[in-house]
Amino acid sequence: MRKNSISVNFRIFALISGAVCLAYCLLFRPISHEAQGDFPAYLDLARQIFNMPGATDTDLSHRSPLYSIVLGLFLLVFGEPHYLTALLVLQYALIFASSILIYRITRRLTESNMAAMIAGLAGIFNLTVIFFGFMILSETLALFLFTLMAWLLLRHSHAGSPWLIMLAGLTAGMLILTRFNMIGIPVVVVAMVVVAAAVDGRRMRLSRVSGGIVLFIAGVVFITGLWALRNYIIFDRFELIPKHHTGQRWGVPATIDENNTVGAEYKEVYEIFLRTRQELLEKENQKVYRKSSLLEHGLIRKINDSFRPEVSGYFMYRDAEDELLALYGLEKNPESVRILNEKLKPYYEEIAKQNRGKINRLRVYSFLYSFKHISPTLPMEEPVNLNVLPSFILKAFKILFILMVVLTYSGSVVHIIWMISRRGRLREALPWLIMYGLIWYFPLANTYANVLGDANRFRYPADILITGLFISLIFLVRQMIFTRNERTATVD
Numbered sequence: 001m002r003k004n005s006i007s008v009n010f011r012i013f014a015l016i017s018g019a020v021c022l023a024y025c026l027l028f029r030p031i032s033h034e035a036q037g038d039f040p041a042y043l044d045l046a047r048q049i050f051n052m053p054g055a056t057d058t059d060l061s062h063r064s065p066l067y068s069i070v071l072g073l074f075l076l077v078f079g080e081p082h083y084l085t086a087l088l089v090l091q092y093a094l095i096f097a098s099s100i101l102i103y104r105i106t107r108r109l110t111e112s113n114m115a116a117m118i119a120g121l122a123g124i125f126n127l128t129v130i131f132f133g134f135m136i137l138s139e140t141l142a143l144f145l146f147t148l149m150a151w152l153l154l155r156h157s158h159a160g161s162p163w164l165i166m167l168a169g170l171t172a173g174m175l176i177l178t179r180f181n182m183i184g185i186p187v188v189v190v191a192m193v194v195v196a197a198a199v200d201g202r203r204m205r206l207s208r209v210s211g212g213i214v215l216f217i218a219g220v221v222f223i224t225g226l227w228a229l230r231n232y233i234i235f236d237r238f239e240l241i242p243k244h245h246t247g248q249r250w251g252v253p254a255t256i257d258e259n260n261t262v263g264a265e266y267k268e269v270y271e272i273f274l275r276t277r278q279e280l281l282e283k284e285n286q287k288v289y290r291k292s293s294l295l296e297h298g299l300i301r302k303i304n305d306s307f308r309p310e311v312s313g314y315f316m317y318r319d320a321e322d323e324l325l326a327l328y329g330l331e332k333n334p335e336s337v338r339i340l341n342e343k344l345k346p347y348y349e350e351i352a353k354q355n356r357g358k359i360n361r362l363r364v365y366s367f368l369y370s371f372k373h374i375s376p377t378l379p380m381e382e383p384v385n386l387n388v389l390p391s392f393i394l395k396a397f398k399i400l401f402i403l404m405v406v407l408t409y410s411g412s413v414v415h416i417i418w419m420i421s422r423r424g425r426l427r428e429a430l431p432w433l434i435m436y437g438l439i440w441y442f443p444l445a446n447t448y449a450n451v452l453g454d455a456n457r458f459r460y461p462a463d464i465l466i467t468g469l470f471i472s473l474i475f476l477v478r479q480m481i482f483t484r485n486e487r488t489a490t491v492d
Contacts, residue, residue, distance in 0.1 A: 009113040013103055017124050021096040028134040028385045030084040031378065038063075039136050046072035059334025061231050062241055066177040067138035084136060091133045094144040098464055099124045101147045105154055106468040109431065110475045119471040123464040127376035127386060127397050132460065134385055138178050139460050145175040146182075146461035150438055153189060156212065157431045165212045169219020176224055180241055181458050184445055185438070186220045192437040193430070235334075252348045253277075253320075254313030255358035266347045268327055276320040280311040292375050292394030308365055309358070363447050370443035371405050372456040373398045408470040409443075412436040415473065439466055 032039050045068035047055035052072070074083040074090070099120045107116035123129060132139040152168035155161070172189070175182045190213055224240055232238040253273055262270045295301045321340075322332065328343060330336035352359055377387050377394060386394075416436060419429040442459040 009117065010103065013117050013120050014100060017096055017099045017103075017120060020124050021092040021099075024092045024095075024130060024133060025089050028088070028130075030088040030136055031134050031385065032084055032136045033378070037135075037137065042068045042071055042136075042138065046075060050076060052076075057333070059235070059337070061235060062180070064138065064176075064178055064180045065227055066174055067141050070141065071136070087136055088134055091140040094140050095124065095129055095133050098144050098147045101151045102464045102468045105147075105151055105435075105465070106472050108154055108158070109435070109468075109472045110479075112475050115471050115475040119468040122467045122471065126401075126463065126467065127389075127394070128374050128401075128460065128463065131374075131376040131386055139457075142175060142178045142182070142461040143464060145171055145178055146438075147464055149175060149185075150435060150465055153434050154431050157434060160212075162211070162215055166215045166219050169216040170223055171219075172216070173220040173223025175461075176220070176240075177227055179458070179461070181445065182461075183240070185441060186217060188437045188441045189216065189434060192433045195433065251313050251359070251362060252352050252355075253316035254309040254311060254362060255355035256316070256351060257355075260351060260354050262347065262350065266344075266350075269324065269344065269347055272320050272323050272327065273316060276316050276323075277311050280315055280319065284311065292377050292391060292398060294395060294398060309362055367443050367447040369456050370446045370459050371402065371409065373401045373405070374456055374460060404470050405466055408466050408473065409439070411473045412439070412469065415476075435465065435469055438462065439469065 041060060041063055044056055044058060045060040045063050045065060046052070048060065049065065049068060050072040052075070070090075071083075071087070074086050077083070078086045102123050103116045103120035106119040107113065110116070129143070132143070149168055149171040152164050152171060156164040156168060168189075169186075172182075172186055175185065193209060193213060228238050228240050231240075256270070256273050256277060258274065260270065295304060321337070324344070325332055325336055325340055328340060330340060375394075375398065377389075378384070415432065419432065422429075439462050442462060446458060
């Protein structure tokens with residue numbers, strides 16, 4: 001009877017979720033966002049991979065390729081401009097699949113149909129999830145692959161199937177090829193398993209643990225190795241991400257100011273960066289915030305500005321690059337960019353030494369920014385898609401989601417401490433440890449990298465999982481309270 005009940009609940013949820021995603025496909029139009037964002041680069045890489053007309057000779061090996069492969073396939077099959085509509089349908093299908101997965105994850109963690117239903121619906125009605133569904137960007141694909149990997153790891157922690165852990169590794173590899181900032185995810189997964197095994201070694205056989213780790217890593221290496229092999233064939237370097245594509249050139253420039261001192265060799269470089277910084281500051285002062293922004297409120301803006309760098313290091317380097325190349329007599333091509341950054345490496349190192357305090361503050365900012373919500377609207381004047389919603393709805397959603405994210409991360413720390421204190425049952429806690437490790441990867445990785453101000457965007461693939469864990473924690477606390485009350489009543 002219970003099994004039938006679960007099946008009925010799941011079917012009801014799947015029907016609702018499918019209907020909602022179908023409505024999204026009918027209501028919204030795809031937004032390629034050609035004027036800004038990463039779409040042009042994804043499209044260019046797609047044309048390069050499939051040798052299409054319009055491809056440039058720009059070295060885009062630093063760009064995660066999987067979404068571009070999907071983009072290229074859809075462009076070949078559906079043609080212009082229909083491929084964008086087809087991609088929108090695919091992305092909402094992936095959102096539907098992600099909602100099913102989070103239903104399953106929450107159901108397994110809590111053994112509650114109600115918790116699973118709430119988590120799944122909360123994910124499907126998340127405004128930012130809806131937002132990225134009509135954006136032709138890699139976020140939705142990353143959301144699906146991240147959630148699928150979490151589900152496979154969760155299943156493996158219960159069943160111990162070698163096929164599940166291998167599939168999880170292959171999925172993790174595809175996730176890395178979707179967004180390169182996920183490159184540390186396999187380390188997190190292995191670390192959580194090793195921690196659990198070390199603390200609770202009596203119950204977790206070493207052969208099983210080591211075998212699972214090998215299969216997982218093998219899956220990751222196989223998928224990512226294909227792209228590294230492609231880079232070797234084309235660029236004569238067997239690497240996943242080009243060495244010159246580092247955070248140093250994007251993080252350090254954000255700390256440059258008039259108080260730095262440099263040698264004569266880099267005086268002109270320093271002056272170029274200062275001019276670029278001034279131009280960006282003038283643009284920043286003219287910036288108009290989106291209608292859903294919370295930064296228009298005095299206290300919030302003060303807190304943000306106390307940690308936020310005055311200008312983005314990414315934009316500083318981007319805007320200065322042409323002038324820097326000209327300074328060294330270099331043409332704008334991939335090899336020249338590589339040479340330029342090798343020449344500037346000692347300069348970045350010297351600035352980083354002088355601005356160590358600013359660098360550390362940038363790390364703190366990146367950590368805090370990881371918990372900030374992403375605005376689910378576009379800075380467009382025309383009323384399109386979610387832009388038609390009233391400002392108060394967008395702000396309320398953002399505030400509620402920020403609170404949920406903060407509470408989930410805080411609750412995860414308390415829960416981990418509680419589980420470790422009950423070390424005799426840590427094997428049963430392994431699924432939770434893996435899930436928590438996956439969500440904590442983002443603020444910690446962003447803190448280490450300290451390169452970009454929009455670090456919260458990199459957290460987005462975990463948003464549905466965070467929602468599921470939030471609901472799971474609420475039901476876990478509820479269950480503990482009810483159990484304690486029942487014990488008290490029995491004693492009395």
